[in-house]
Amino acid sequence: MDSVTQACLGATLGGAVLGRQLGRRALVAGAVLATIPDLDSFLDFGDAVADYTYHRSFSHSLLVLTGVATLLAILLSRWRHTRAIGFKRWWWFCALILLTHPLLDAFTTYGTQLLWPISSPPVAWKTIFIIDPLYTLPMLIALIAGLIRGQPRRISMIGLGLSSLYLAFTIGAKAEVMARLTPELAARGLEDQAVMVQPAPLTSLLWRVTVIDDERQLEGMISLFDDADELQLDSFSRSTELAPATLKFAAGRRLAWFAGPFRRFDIIDNRLVVTDMRMGLPGNYSFAFAIARRDTPDAAWQAIPARSSDGRHGSLNTLQALGRRIVDPTAFCPADLARQAAIHAQLLASECRHGRATDEL
Template sequence: MDSITQAALGATVAGAIAGKRCNGKVLLAGALLGTLPDLDVFIDYGDDISNTVKHRGFSHSLLILLPFSLILAGLVQRLKPLADWSFARLWLLVAACLITHPLLDTFTSYGTQLLWPIAGYFSLSSIFIIDPLYTLPLLIALGIGMVRKASLARYCVIALCISSVYLSWSLAAKVYVEQRALASLNALGIADDTVFITPTPFNTLLWRIVVIDGDRYWEGLASVLDNKPQIEFIAQQRGHWPFENEPQLLQALATFTHGFIRFEQQAEQLLVTDLRLGMYGNLAFKFVFAERNNQGQWQSVVPYRLERGEIKGDLTKLKDRALGDQQINPSLGLCPSPCQLEP
């Protein structure tokens, strides 16, 4: 999730655990602890692929954060003892603020290495990386609580309950959309072995479905407010790796994306794109793996990420589609209508 949300979550968790001991300093400490795991973004692993797949690694691991919280709580107690704070409560506050960060990240689509150094990316993919409906209750509770300081901890508890209910709703909405997606794919005769479902930006009403089907993939949109259960899909070329050997960094990206990648030649560049993050025509993670030299031959390069260009298509239709308007093209106007399989 974004840094504002993680800071708000950390502060709210700290306030709830502190109880009557809650004050501005406790909230500030919680906010700092809540954002601490994301400091790994400042680590340079040598290339853009490694920086991408190793983010949310050791700093998000429960196997690291739990012992680290014990050490940190012990240092605080030794260097600056807090009156009326037992070590157990202090440790609980530190551990909860740290651990809720990767647990919340697990609800997004990116992938979190909760058990690093044990390999594996965990992703429930039920909430967008920025979702105001999750964040606002936390911010409102902190704002009201700072005014009515006597009830600060109570407001923090209420906000955490509301935000947790919203996360539960996101999981239920995804299950509903998944059931519709599988039924629609079955009716179309499309294999449903590799299906990825994720919410579209800033909401949990409209969901994006991506299905890998050999050298192509299918993409569709479904709103929980749709009147009809059927989901329309558009087909796009997925391509394939054109060389005999796959570099190690490509294998790392394939593992990170669970195979949801696309290969395409664009001008003089060979691109590999993460199909999970973004929307059709506006995918966020595109990497250059090879470039043509002066002789027209492909030459491998150290993979680097392309800067995200101007957003394509009429995204103002996103709201209408989220409210269940199935007359809108399933690609939100991001390709000509009717959408055809790309050449």
């Protein structure tokens, strides 16, 4: 989740655990402690792919953070200014704040390496977008109220409770979408393909569906308010003939481990580019990496220091269209983004736009 949300979570947890003893200081200390795991964002791991895939690794490990929480609790329980509170309560304070940080991150799409250094794939439950105001707002209000009143324990618990109820709602919302989606995929013979369901930006009322069907990437949107059971999927090319070449390089193998099958491949300016399709929407991907280059089409690929390619970010118009799509199935389709020249040739067909040519979208 974003840093503001993590700070609010840490602050309200701090207020709930030690608000009676520390007052406002519990909120401030909790907010500061909750930001520590994300300091890995400032570390240089060597290249763009390493920076991308080692984020949320050791600093988000439940094993590492349990040890850090224990060490902090020992130090705080022995320091003359804080030892009156005692080890047990300090341990709960530190452990709850530090451990909930990666656990909350695991509900997003990015991927969190909860068991580092065990090399299992990153955990991503994909029930909440990385920024969701409805989750953050109750804790933010509780934090402000606690700072004003100076007695944050009760208000912190209320804020935590409301945010936790919303998080539970996102789990139920995804389950509802999956219940609608499963028979539709089975009817198409896609039940054995890799499927990703994740919330659209800033909301849990609209969900993005991605299916990897060999060389095709199928994209659709499902709103909790949709009446029709029919799933409409737009089809994009993934240029999978380039996939074997990417696996010859360490950066390509690292991205395959991190993003799984949800990668697309392109040649841009004689560079071999791998895109993480989980982040963003077709034509608005946030993370793309050039990992090799060649001077001519017949030359062999040569490794280059991995660097970020031309990743795009959603525009205000796209966000507005997604907002309208919650209640209006015609407001937005993944194929609409084929208007952008960068992905014009990638669109194979559109069920959402009834197969119209891309220049009509």
